[in-house]
Each structure stands twice: as structure tokens, then as C-alpha cells.
Amino acid sequence: MSTMDPIQVFRVEAAELLEQIETGLLDLLHDLRDKAQIDAVFRGLHTLKGSGAMFGFDALAAFTHHCETAFDRVRKGEVEATSQLVSAVLDARDHMQALIDQPDGNHGETGEQLLAKLNMAVGGTSSATPEAAVPSQAAEENQHSAGKKGYRLVFRLPVNSMANGTNPIGLLNELRELGDCEITADTSFLPPLNQLNARDLHIGWVVDLTTSQPRQAIDDVFIFVMDDMELEIVEVEAPETAAPDVQEPATASGTPAGTGTPAKAGEAAKAAENVRVPAERLDELMDRVGELVIAQSRLSQLADRSVDIPLRSVSEDIERLSKELRDTMMMLRMVPIGQLFGRFRRLVHDLSRETGKVIDLVTEGETTEVDKTVIERLGDPLVHLVRNSIDHGLQSPAERRALGKPEAGKVTLSARQAGGEVIITVKDDGRGINREKVRAKAEASGLVQPGELLADQELLQLIFHPGFSTAAKITNLSGRGVGMDVVKKSVEALRGIIDIVSENGVGSTISLRIPLTLAIIDGLLVRVGTGRYVIPLSSVEECLELSLEEDFRSRGRSFISLRDSLVPFIRLRELFSTRTEPELHQKVVVVSTGAERVGLVVDQIIGDHQTVIKSMSKLHHAVASFSGATILGDGNVALIMDVGHLVSLGQQEEARLRAAG
Missing domain, CATH: 1.10.287 (Helix Hairpins)
Structure with a gap:
């Protein structure tokens, strides 16, 4: 069985660390004195630096050290956290990502510029030379020449530490940076040579440390391995002259003597709570x-x-x-969709700087869970929708003040589950969609004939047409008419639909209705003519009987009365051109997407069916009535109906009949 490439494992973990760092920085902007967030950012930078050095990403470790040093100074109260510092480290975070993605690339000039910006943010005291990754021990000794204490540390790491990415040499080097130390290796736990596994760690250490740093600084060295290791720290009398830093071989007599019993911070056999599995x-x-x-x-x-x-x-x-x-x-x-929403905090922060608009991003329903494939494919559509809301929707602070609105425009990202769908909404409190502009642009482009009647939803849906844009000029954010087209194609590829609600001067709400999963669904198996089809069960409201007499009476209007409301229906036998005679007792399956309903007339309802969704071939992509196919138990293929498209057909027919009436 093949194992994962260690470098790839590091890149995955580094991506998580960078995301944590970015989240901490953005949270810190809300309260620049939040010590918990300052500590969280420092820990993330510290871990990234250490892991980068261990896996050979020396340029990353050297560059990250400066950001870590800056936040260490903030943590110690030497300088204050400022929005300029947060901005500098956010830009540095992007550079760290580049150093991970392209470790052999030429990033020197960019790195120097970012370090100069970081230097300015902390008052010009940070070095701007990437190579100066670790401060000299002599400088540390000069700075902390008084108030030294002595400590004896006895510790052992779990046997599988190195396989899990822990570098014991890095821990020892960090202890050296704290002051004068004498390190002795304990080899008493080494197994016989014929039982030795080179990947396992069997060595322990005894460290006699003399330092002017507080006890907390020693604990911080082990902060990320504390739960699984054996660690004993005993304060001893500091010698007048610190012993030189030497490494001596340990005797095989056992664990060195010390005061007290080594305390386990966690059991060695502690089970992991999470397991990382490749997608x-x-x-x-x-x-x-x-x-x-x-x-x-x-x-x-x-x-x-x-x-x-x-x-x-x-x-x-x-x-x-x-x-x-x-x-x-x-x-x-x-x-949880929250991991997708989290990406937009940085986007909104950057767009606020770029546009000069004050933007308040609100997220709701972050715990709503969606299939991972849906999450992966929703990223780009939501980016376009958020950028569009900020550029086209939100007014400038001066405009909002003149309109009596708060200076900060609000963009709300929300998600909720409704049956077998997840509804993701992007809402803004801006100017709304100007229907006159949309209509004028559509007529100028030949999409709509002058005087042609359009329902409001049909008019609003024109903004998703390829090349459609009402922007007066092209900017870095929008104006080329490609963003909303990408949204529509991506949502349709997910078998979803888009709803728009907009009010002039109040704002717009765009809702994406997406299936929770794209792999296996519960379906209702029906027969139309001689063919069998699957209707997603999550969209089915109820089933009714349609007799031949009722079918004949409804010719020309295609409506059924359902609890004092008229519901349009589609004769699938005619839509699919089955060329078969209708059954004596036809059935109507009422399906819905949101508030819109339509009846589907079928010949027979066979029953429920666990449906494994198979993609349609490229030859059938233009067949809009179906979203996929499945294999039945007898080996035959049944097509899966696209409920969103069929509901749209029913609503168009209803609008046509109402206009004609």
C-alpha cells in the first residue's frame, strides 16, 4: 500500500495553518487588543516556520520568522497591534503560499518589499533581510543578562512523533535559543538492533537550562506536542556561570535522576479524534x-x-x-459550508481596500452541511456573486449617507437546508437591480424584442446571459459580462437553480438552490409510455390521479385545482414524444422548487428507488429535461428528471396562458 508523499502532507497542513492565520488576522481587525487572537496568529506562524524548516522549505521558514517575531513583540507588549500590521501580515501570508507552491521560484524582491512593509508596521525595528532567520544567541544573552533561573527538563516524545511531523531537533534548538543549556540524550529505551524501526523515536532527553526567560517561554516550546509527551520541568539553582552547550552521550543506566515523577500530559496510546483521508x-x-x-x-x-x-x-x-x-x-x-464562507472574509477585506467602500460581511448557517463536491464547485460562483454585490450593489459611503443608510454596506452570506436541497443566499442592502437598464441592455443586445412582455423573474434572469453587463465601465471587479454567466453554468452543472429578488434602493437577494449530494439520491421511479424515469424524491410533494375525463377537460389550459390553487402540469408523454396511448388512470406527480410547483403527468408510479447518479454523455448535454441517468436492477437505464427545468417549463406555460387570457 502506497503512503502519501511527506511534502504533500506538509502542503496540506500548511494550507490549514495559513487559513487559521488568515482567520485570526481578520478576527483581530475587530479588536486589535484581543490577546487570544494575537496568540493564535503567533502560534500559527511559529508552527508554519518550524514545519517549513523541517521539510526543507528554508525560504519559507526564513520569511515566516519575521512575521512570527513581529507578533511575538506584540504578544510581549513591546509594540501594539495595528491595522497596518494586520494588512502587512495578510500580504505576507500570500507570499508564504507562493513560497510553498513554488519553493524554487524567484520571490526575493517581493519578499524584501513585504518585509519592508512589515518593518514599517512595527516601527522600523524588524529586519528586512530574509536570510536573518534566527536572532544570534549573543544578542539574546546581552539583552537578558540578569535575572536568570535554572531548570532541568526531562522529556520523551511518542514513538511515532517523527512520522507525524514532529521534529525533536527543532525543539532542542528552540530550547537553545532561550539561554545556556546542556543537552544529554537518554538511549535507555532503544530496542535491540534487530527490532529497531528507523522511523520510530526511542530517544529521550535531559536538558539543564539557564535562562532569563519566564517559565511560560519553556512551555511554549512544547505547546503543540504537550498532549502526547512525557515532560518534567523542575526549577533548580542557576549556576553562576552557565555551562557550555554540549551534547554528551547518555549512559545506558536508565532515565537520569530527577526530582519527582515524570508527568504524562496525555496517554501514549491516546486515540486520534480525526483521521485525514485523501478526497x-x-x-x-x-x-x-x-x-x-x-x-x-x-x-x-x-x-x-x-x-x-x-x-x-x-x-x-x-x-x-x-x-x-x-x-x-x-x-x-x-x-460544513462554513469552511467555504470563511474564504470570503479575506475577499471582502481586500475589496473594501480596493473600492474604498465600508463593507460588513455577515455569515449565517455556517454549520449547514453539504456534499464536499458541491463545496468544491460553489467557490467560483459565490466569488462572482459577492464581487458583483460589492461593485454593482453597494453604494459608496457618501452615497449611503446621502440616502440615510448606514455608512457600512452589508453583504450577507447564508445557508440553510430545505428537504434535499441547500439554499445559499447572497444578499446586499445596496441599490438593487435597475430593471430599466437591464431591459435597455437586453434590447440593444437583441435578447428581447422592444415591447415584448416579460415576467419580472425572466427579466432579472437576463443578467446571467453570456456577455451581459450593465456596468458603465470595465473595472478590476466587473464589467466584462462573464462573471454571472459562470455562476449560471456552474449552478446548472450542480443541477441547481437561481432565484433573484431585488428592490430598487433596498438591495438584492440571489438564492442558489443546490442538491445536498451529487452521488446517490432517493428517487421515485415512474413510467411514461414504455420508458422508465426517476424523479428526485426530495422534490416530490404529492401524487394525484388524473382520469381520462379530467385529462380531456384540461386540454388547452393544462391546470389542475389543488386545494383552492391552480397548479400547471406537463404531459410528459407529449414532452417525450412517446407516441403511445395514455393509460386509463394517469397519475400526476406534483413537484416543487421553493414556492414554484408543477404537476408531471405519468402513466404509472412504480415506487421508490435508491438512485445512483451517473453523468450524461457529452452528446446529451443539450437535453435539458434530464440531469443524469441511473442503472436499474434489470440492467436497463433510467433517465433522472431535472425538476428545476421542468418547473421552469411549467411556469412559462402558466405565464403564457395567463397573458393569453
């Missing part, structure tokens, strides 16, 4: 579960035709277990 392995497992669901469906069909009671019993057990496995697999793939 492609989850995808592969999902494919296997899908194949299992198809095989189970075949088994159920065979069992239904058999009179063998044990076979039926086994079939029912397999059906139950496969459903439970499917649900568990779905839960593994679900991730």
Missing part, C-alpha cells in the same frame, strides 16, 4: 457504494420473483445494510 479515496469508496446499491437492486428484483423465503430474507438484510452504508457514506462526504 480521491472518498470518491472511490463512493463509487463502490454506488455499485453495491445497483447490485442490491438486482438482488431485490430476483428475490421478488422467487418463492424462496431465505433468499427474500437475505435480500431484505442486504437492502437494509446497503442503505445504512449509503447513509454513512453520505455523512462522511458532508462538510
Whole structure:
């Protein structure tokens, strides 16, 4: 079995650290005296520097050291945290990412400029030379020449420490930086040579340290390994003259003597709470579960035709277990959408600086869980929507004051689950969509004929047409008419739909309705003519019977009365051109997307069906009525209906009939 590339593991962990650093910096902007956030940013920079050095990213470690030093000075109260410092470290964070992605690239000039900016932010006391990564020990000794204390440290790390990315040499080097120390290795735990695993760590250490630093500085060295290691720190009398830094071989007599018993901060066999799994392995497992669901469906069909009671019993057990496995697999793939929303704090911060607008980003429903594939594909569409809201929607502070609005414009990102869908909303309190401008642009582009009647939603949906833009000039943010087109294509690829609500002078709300998962769904299997089709069960409201007489009476208007409301319906037999006679008792399946409903007339409702979604071939991408296909238990293919598209067809028919009436 192949193992993950250590460099790739570092890059994954570094990405998480950079995200934590960015989040801490943005949180710090709300309260520049928040010590918890200052400490969090410092710890992130400290860990990134150490890990980078361990994996050979020396330029990253050298550059990150300066940011760490700046926040260390803030942490110690030597300088104050300022918005200029936060801005400088945010820019430095992007440079750190570049040093990780392209460690062999030429980043020197950029690094020097960023360090100069960092130097200015902390009052000109930080070095602007990347190579000066570690302050000299002599300087430290001159700075802390008085008030020294002595400590004896006895510690051992877990056996698997190095495999998990912990560098014991780095810990020892950090202890050296605190003052004078004598380090002795303890090899008493080494196993016989024929049992030795080169990847395991069996050495312990005894460190006699003389330092003027507080005890907290020693604890900080072990802050990230404290839970799993054995550590004893005893204060001893400091010698008048510190011993030179030497490394002596330990005797095999056992653990060196010390006062007290070494205290374990955590059990060595402590189980990990989280396991990192590559995304492609989850995808592969999902494919296997899908194949299992198809095989189970075949088994159920065979069992239904058999009179063998044990076979039926086994079939029912397999059906139950496969459903439970499917649900568990779905839960593994679900991730909170908050990790997607978190990316936009930095975007809004940068756009605020670029546009001069005061922007307040509000996020709601961050704990809503969505399939990881949906999260991956929603990033770009949401970026375009947020940028569009800021550029087109929000007014400048002066305009907002003149209108009696708060100076800070508000952009709200929210998510909530509704049945089998997640509804993601981007809302702003800006100027709203100017319908006259949209109409004029559409007529000038030939999309709409002068005088043509359009429903309000149809008019608003024109902003998603390729090349459509009402911007007076092209800016770095918008104006080329490509952003909203990307949004529409991406959402449709996810089998989702877009709703728009806008009021002049009040603001706009754009809602994306996306299926929770793109892999396996519960479906309603129906027959239309001789073909079988699947309707996503999460969209089904109810099923009604449509007799031949009612079908005949509704010709020309295609409406059914449902609890004092008229619901348009579509005869799928005609839409699919089955060329078959209608059944004596047809059925109407009422489906909905949000507040919009439509009835789908089918010949027979077969029953529920666990549906493994297979992508349509490129030859069938233009067939808008279907979002995918699935394999039935008998090996035949059933197409999965695109409910959003069918509801849209029904609403268009309703609008046409109302206009004609």
C-alpha cells in the first residue's frame, strides 16, 4: 500500500495553518487588543516556520520568522497591534503560499518589499533581510543578562512523533535559543538492533537550562506536542556561570535522576479524534457504494420473483445494510459550508481596500452541511456573486449617507437546508437591480424584442446571459459580462437553480438552490409510455390521479385545482414524444422548487428507488429535461428528471396562458 508523499502532507497542513492565520488576522481587525487572537496568529506562524524548516522549505521558514517575531513583540507588549500590521501580515501570508507552491521560484524582491512593509508596521525595528532567520544567541544573552533561573527538563516524545511531523531537533534548538543549556540524550529505551524501526523515536532527553526567560517561554516550546509527551520541568539553582552547550552521550543506566515523577500530559496510546483521508479515496469508496446499491437492486428484483423465503430474507438484510452504508457514506462526504464562507472574509477585506467602500460581511448557517463536491464547485460562483454585490450593489459611503443608510454596506452570506436541497443566499442592502437598464441592455443586445412582455423573474434572469453587463465601465471587479454567466453554468452543472429578488434602493437577494449530494439520491421511479424515469424524491410533494375525463377537460389550459390553487402540469408523454396511448388512470406527480410547483403527468408510479447518479454523455448535454441517468436492477437505464427545468417549463406555460387570457 502506497503512503502519501511527506511534502504533500506538509502542503496540506500548511494550507490549514495559513487559513487559521488568515482567520485570526481578520478576527483581530475587530479588536486589535484581543490577546487570544494575537496568540493564535503567533502560534500559527511559529508552527508554519518550524514545519517549513523541517521539510526543507528554508525560504519559507526564513520569511515566516519575521512575521512570527513581529507578533511575538506584540504578544510581549513591546509594540501594539495595528491595522497596518494586520494588512502587512495578510500580504505576507500570500507570499508564504507562493513560497510553498513554488519553493524554487524567484520571490526575493517581493519578499524584501513585504518585509519592508512589515518593518514599517512595527516601527522600523524588524529586519528586512530574509536570510536573518534566527536572532544570534549573543544578542539574546546581552539583552537578558540578569535575572536568570535554572531548570532541568526531562522529556520523551511518542514513538511515532517523527512520522507525524514532529521534529525533536527543532525543539532542542528552540530550547537553545532561550539561554545556556546542556543537552544529554537518554538511549535507555532503544530496542535491540534487530527490532529497531528507523522511523520510530526511542530517544529521550535531559536538558539543564539557564535562562532569563519566564517559565511560560519553556512551555511554549512544547505547546503543540504537550498532549502526547512525557515532560518534567523542575526549577533548580542557576549556576553562576552557565555551562557550555554540549551534547554528551547518555549512559545506558536508565532515565537520569530527577526530582519527582515524570508527568504524562496525555496517554501514549491516546486515540486520534480525526483521521485525514485523501478526497480521491472518498470518491472511490463512493463509487463502490454506488455499485453495491445497483447490485442490491438486482438482488431485490430476483428475490421478488422467487418463492424462496431465505433468499427474500437475505435480500431484505442486504437492502437494509446497503442503505445504512449509503447513509454513512453520505455523512462522511458532508462538510460544513462554513469552511467555504470563511474564504470570503479575506475577499471582502481586500475589496473594501480596493473600492474604498465600508463593507460588513455577515455569515449565517455556517454549520449547514453539504456534499464536499458541491463545496468544491460553489467557490467560483459565490466569488462572482459577492464581487458583483460589492461593485454593482453597494453604494459608496457618501452615497449611503446621502440616502440615510448606514455608512457600512452589508453583504450577507447564508445557508440553510430545505428537504434535499441547500439554499445559499447572497444578499446586499445596496441599490438593487435597475430593471430599466437591464431591459435597455437586453434590447440593444437583441435578447428581447422592444415591447415584448416579460415576467419580472425572466427579466432579472437576463443578467446571467453570456456577455451581459450593465456596468458603465470595465473595472478590476466587473464589467466584462462573464462573471454571472459562470455562476449560471456552474449552478446548472450542480443541477441547481437561481432565484433573484431585488428592490430598487433596498438591495438584492440571489438564492442558489443546490442538491445536498451529487452521488446517490432517493428517487421515485415512474413510467411514461414504455420508458422508465426517476424523479428526485426530495422534490416530490404529492401524487394525484388524473382520469381520462379530467385529462380531456384540461386540454388547452393544462391546470389542475389543488386545494383552492391552480397548479400547471406537463404531459410528459407529449414532452417525450412517446407516441403511445395514455393509460386509463394517469397519475400526476406534483413537484416543487421553493414556492414554484408543477404537476408531471405519468402513466404509472412504480415506487421508490435508491438512485445512483451517473453523468450524461457529452452528446446529451443539450437535453435539458434530464440531469443524469441511473442503472436499474434489470440492467436497463433510467433517465433522472431535472425538476428545476421542468418547473421552469411549467411556469412559462402558466405565464403564457395567463397573458393569453
